[in-house]
Amino acid sequence: MTLKNTRYWVLLAAFAAAPAFAQNIAVVNGSPIPKSRADALVAQLVQQGQQDSPKLQQAVREELVNREILMQEAIREGIPSKPDVKAQVAVAQQTVVLRALIENYLKKNQPSDAEVKAKYDELVKQIGGKEYHLHHILVDNEQQAKDLIAKIKGGASFEDLAKQFSKDPGSGKNGGDLDWSDPKAYVPEFATAAEKLQKGQMTDEPVHTQFGWHIIRVDDVRQTPPPPFEQVKAQIAQQMQQEKLQAFEEDLRSKAKVQ
Template identity: 30%
Template sequence: MNLSRHWAAAAAGLCFSAGVWAADPVVLLEVGGVKVTDQDVIAAIPPGTPDAQRAQMLQSAQGVTQTAKNLAARRLLAQEAQKNGLAAQPMVKARQKLADEKVLSDARLVQFEAEHAPNAKAVDDYARAEYKANPKAFTQPEETRVRHILIEGDTPESRDKAEKLLAQIKGGADFAKLATDNSQDPGSAAKGGDLGFAPSSRYVPEFGKAMDELKNKGDVSGLVQTKFGWHILKLEERRPSRVVPYEEVADKLKADATKRLVTDKRLAMTNGLIKDAKINEDAVKALGAAAPAKKK
């Protein structure tokens, strides 16, 4: 089977399907008499890993190679442990049993979640209920779009330069061009000083206060001093506070709803399995008493 096609199927989230596992495994690494195959690497990915993350892992040649090396080292160490009689030790046996049970229980949980995936209506209903119950979480504050010119420093020379630029602006010079030619803010100078929309609280207090004081489109501030230097601001636009429509956040809400609904069903199932458990409290206390005390 073509290896790239094999991994493409795995990356698409099909790595546990009968079709992929029916294929002959492809050896990726061989050392010391042990082999590591593509299916070993795929099986090493934790169950429940999102498809996009799984694909990213499998598409990284460096990552796949390192995983194969780690698995080879683990396999060789396991062989040495067998030869040295470690597999017969009670603690090792107990841990091996727990490891086997974890693999099987994880597989059952994946199967259970697939069997109990909520339908589209249940997901949408849950998402809309969350949206209605938390209006503050979906309220955007007022946002302001300004341009600015920054002259760095706290010297007479830097202030003098900023004052001259302000005088040019008041005389009718193009703010955006002056910003491109003179501003020392590398993030906005190339965009004519445009900072885009943001709440004033995002900026240092002196800058945010100056933003709030601009009233009308086109208004220009005086010189504003911050820890970065001297600023001149120009108001471009204000966007009032608003409640974000459900449609704009529906995808994230539905993803969260799907996860929550599945988690709730899984917890109900696992809690149901142990609801009649009888706890030997004396044995629990005895276990704690027998534990070595922590050194002070």
């Protein structure tokens, strides 16, 4: 009867201890390694691109066991009590806490779809650039460029002269056609001259750049089409969150007493 009772209490003790043990992934020299620590490391590795799997779980367990063994040795040698180590630990702890604060703030301050769309509409109005359909002829000297301008004004074909004389290997064979583009994509002297022209106009004087002498013609001008809302929605939302975070930090700083 006594033996049976002893076994009964042993079983109860085992069942009582089981939940506590399940919360640890290992016990090293009597010091438990909590499962929460392993979960945090796994989550960090998954965020960095690794796939959660039994293999990763086992690797994390081995890593934490090794760390615990080394940590116990560091404690035995008094390493954590050194002033420089204490300072580094404080900085690391602060970094973790602040990262959590920022993540929590961003999670609670996500802009609505309506707010993001309103911001998109505002940006479209502000940016609203233009694209130009351009032709040009590039030659080595100013006099040759002036002679070609005179020929074009006299009725010669711009495209034919471009094919014959232009030094630009990309557009010359296509009659000088540069297709649609933002003039700012070109060198400043070229861009400035092109933006001064109206549809159908050609430069009266050659335009000098680092590449040579240009004759520029504007065939057409159109508003730059904005990217579709869905294409930039995520980027706009992220930018809005960053702006809110910056305002949050500035507000806290303005209220803080710094001596």
